[in-house]
Amino acid sequence: MAERNNLIQFLVLVWFSAALVHGMERHYKFNVVMKKTTRLCCSKSIVTVNGKFPGPTIYAREDDTVIVKVVNHVNYNITLHWHGVRQMRTGWADGPAYITQCPIQPGQAYTYNFTVTGQRGTLLWHAHILWLRATVYGAIVILPKPGVPYPFPHPHQEKLLIIGEWWKSDVEAVVNEALRSGLAPNVSDAHTINGRPGPVSSCNRRGFNLSVKKGKMYLLRFINAALNDEVFVRIAGHKFTVVEVDSSYVKPFETDTILISPGQTTGAILSADHPDPAGRYLITVSPFMDAPIDVDKVSATAVLKYSGASAAVATVTTAPPPINATWVSNGFINSLRSLNSAAYPAQVPLEIDHSLFFTAGLGFNPCPSCPRKNKIVAYMNNVTFLMPEIALLQAHYYKIKGVFTDDFPARPPNEYNYTGQQPANLHTMEGTRVYRLGYNSTVQIVLQDTAMIAPESHPVHLHGFDFFAVGRGLGNFDPVKDPKKFNLVDPVKRNTIGVPTGGWAAIRFRADNPGVWFMHCHLEVHTTWGLKMAFVVHNGKGPDQSLIPPPTDLPKC
Missing domain, CATH: 2.60.40.420 (Cupredoxins -  blue copper proteins)
Structure with missing residues (x-):
């Protein structure tokens, strides 16, 4: 129904x-x-x-x-x-x-x-x-397909909760001013739940109400559509049973706090089983930032309302986690495991054709027109990605030369203590570079945060593929010791992964999808600054392993 x-x-x-x-x-x-x-x-x-x-x-x-x-x-x-x-x-x-x-x-x-x-x-x-x-x-x-059940108890209803960010000013004006000055843009003025912030300072706007019935189970589908903030989600007096992330089922686990990075999704079962069914319970969406970076600190709120609860009933509150609650973040991430059942196996690549090591961070490049004569940039492997004027996929398909080069480095050009003392030169290289992959080749990428300017978590999104998150840790990745601790049995499958502040994350996938595929930090400010690159995946054998021709209405540049 x-x-x-x-x-x-x-x-x-x-x-x-x-x-x-x-x-x-x-x-x-x-x-x-x-x-x-x-x-x-x-x-x-x-x-x-x-x-x-x-x-x-x-x-x-x-x-x-x-x-x-x-x-x-x-x-x-x-x-x-x-x-x-x-x-x-x-x-x-x-x-x-x-x-x-x-x-x-x-x-x-x-x-x-x-x-x-x-x-x-x-x-x-x-x-x-x-x-x-x-x-x-x-x-x-x-x-699921008709007749295929969920691998968890069927809920009474499903509810969407989409988390966003809100600027009082025109957003394009905010980012244009940042690009003109070479500095960071203003942070947002509030977080939202389904487009509503709930009461915030100097504005008593009505928040979102999540209505439930006593004794029923609900599948809550959380989406973080915010531009720049990772967030915690809590509901006073209730716990979640997480069953899905990024359109992949996971082994169910119970938690009172969900962490969602920009671009990530989480499906969780909520049982409306509080002893006081006439109550109202606060839902909080609060930022997570465990680095010295300025973020929007305004929590969005909504209300979980039991059927029949009076508006006069006081709402039971809950305090959000501290903004720097790394232990809460790690506890959630470390609980995620693929379902890895007969129906939904975890097909983790065990033999690797391309072993890549990508550093991510911030830097400064010269900017004569900027007030401080330099600008903040971001990079992967010290390459700040420059957007082309012709779409990369069109250039690849039609073999148009001069749009990109295929020399994106498999490793950073200079090795150093990535999370320790940084080089004196904070400049990056600039270019439109891609990395080529053969069809059906297997890929491992270790994504390493750096302390250039400041360490920071990076939610990295890979287009065109799901991947397995096989490992993560703090400090510099150790290519000898750390792979021995990889989970190659039931790692969680995702499309967006949070690289921890001052740490690393390792992913694996099979390049079975021909085309040009973007990989970038899903913090919009970092994407704007150039923390992005692209893979070219070549066709395989025959039409079923080849990119289809472009549609006739494909927009022109």
Whole structure:
């Protein structure tokens, strides 16, 4: 009944065609428009999809084909990224601007066409150009195939809780001023839950209410669509049973706090079993930052409300974890394990063809026009990525020369104590470099944080693939000792991984998806500064292992 109600709710946006061999076609039309809003006591126009904030939810089943026609009615260029969707051979639909496509220009349209293969759970979509994803985002819910149950008790209902960030000022003005000055942009003014912050200083706005019935179980689908902040989630008087992250099932475990980095999702079972069923219980979304970095410290709040509870009943409160609660973060991350069952095996690559070591951090490069004559930049392996003027996928497919070079280093050019004393020279190299992978080759990447300017956690997102998080630790990665502690049996499978502050994380995946695939820090400020790179994965043998030709309506630069 919950699924039927959700589909009815979005009939205005979606219509269904006849069944295909591999599933249903699900058609959506996304009109990108400006909408006047008064959230957080400030009236301004924001970019939205179909006038909704957050945007409409896409519902599909595993093996369905999703077709989304996007029409741009605003004065910004736009692209949409279907975050975490594998995009098997359909890189043209992935969405990052100037990586897989040129932007959809004002007054133009583009139809994204992709199939959700081998995935089920919670994902998100968002703008992938400029900082427009501050307001242009929404959920993707992939249900199991018909007749296939969840590998956990079926919930009474499913609820979406999308976490975001809010700026009182125009977001593009914020980032443009930062680029002009060469310094960091202003942090956001509040966090939000389903577009609402709850009461904040000088503004008593109504927050989101999560209604439940005594004795029922609910699947809560959490999405962190924030631009720059990792967050903790708590509900007073209740615990979660985590069952899924990033559209992959995990071994269930109980916790009172969920950690979600930007771009990550978490599915958790909540049992409405509090002894006082007439109560109201505070939901808090608070930032996590265990480095000397300025972040938005305003917690968003909502209320878990039992059916029949009076508005006059005092809300039971809960204190969020301290902002630097690394022990809480580590406890959550270390509890994540793939389900690794007969139906959902963890197929971890055991033999590795490409063993890569990528450092991530910040630096300073000369900027004659900036007030301080230099600017903050970010890098992988000391390369600050420069965005091309032609999409990399088009350049690769049509063999256009001069757009990129294929010499992204497999290791940093200079080895040093990455988490200790830093080099005196904080400059980086700049370029549009890619790393080439043969079809079906196996890849291990160790992502190492550095203390350049300041150590900081980096939620790194890989497009086009899920990967296994086989290890993590503090300090410098030890290539002799640390691999002996890798979990190669049931590591969690993700599409976005948090590299710990002053530490490292190791991932493995199989390059079985031809195309050009972006990898970048999902902190929008770091992506803007250049903490990004791309992989070119070559075709295999035959059409089933090759990138499909580009669609006829692919936008032009």
